[in-house]
Amino acid sequence: MSQKRYGLLGRGISYSYSPEIHAKIFSENGIDATYSILDLTESAIPDIIRELREGRIHGINVTIPYKQIIMEYLDEIDSLTIKIGAINTVSVKNGRLIGHNTDYNGFLETVKTMGLDCNGKTAVILGTGGSAAACVRVLQELGAKVILISRTPKDIKRIFLKEDVRSYEDLKDIKGYLIVNATPIGGKNSIDQSPVSKEIVENFENAIDLIYNPEVTKFLSYSKNGKNGKEMLTKQALATEEIWQERKLGV
Structure with a gap:
């Protein structure tokens, strides 16, 4: 063969x-x-x-x-x-x-490895692309209250019809259990950037960055309990x- x-x-x-x-x-x-x-x-x-x-x-x-x-x-x-x-x-x-x-499988295993119990808790996902869509499905099935953050929430609501979609401006008023970076910001092409400020990340108990290179992004450095996307x-x-x-x- x-x-x-x-x-x-x-x-x-x-x-x-x-x-x-x-x-x-x-x-x-x-x-x-x-x-x-x-x-x-x-x-x-x-x-x-x-x-x-x-x-x-x-x-x-x-x-x-x-x-x-x-x-x-x-x-x-x-x-x-x-x-x-x-x-x-x-x-x-x-x-x-x-x-x-299979992003679904990978993200689910990451959440399990961290020992997170998302049931009934607020989980925010930054970004609305393909990876974010898989994260939404996993977190909804785990019972989380999912909020999607988009730079163009009105446009994205036409795609995510049933989801709670809000703007980055709304983030300052949200506190929760988990925040997920499903954007490319902070990766190899923007290594010195974070999609949100340190103050925003600190409003959440846990953080997951789907980026894995670099292993510790600026976004993850703001969290006390964070994990990158390598697993x-x-x-x-x-x-x-x-x-x-x-x-x-x-x-």
Whole structure:
């Protein structure tokens, strides 16, 4: 059997740890495969879709800014992913492209590892992209009172129809149990920035930053009990590989 080829589709993603994580999964589970960064413009997506359909690429992860855009190219989307409204994984089965969301798995495991009990408590999510959508679903299922923060709340309410969407200006009046940074602010391209001030973060008992590089962002440095997105990345990678390989794996 020839070596399989997988990759991460996104833009401005050279910082990603995904190739190393997937390489470790391949090595520890006897999988003959490669995983590469597909840092491409939106105009290149049809070419990637063609390679998937032709069997030259066997599966992809999808990240910023294509987690919602990619959905229009797929033949099928699993039930959980339909509820979330964004995908981060594409598998190929009998020539059909299927969308999945393993960010859900990764974020849920992160919350569990921190020992958080979100039931009945206020959780704020900064950002309204694909990763934020997965976080919303997890926290709602854990019983949290979820508030989404957007720079354009009126526009976003057309997408998140049932969610409580507010502006960054409203944040100064909110205190809660958990605040999640699901924006790219504070990552490798804006390392000296935080999406919100120290005073805002201190209004919450716990913080999660989905960014994992750098490991301690400015946002996380403001929190007394914070965690970065590295575990989320690792857990979603394992869940992704189990979809692609169609079996349970270890790491």
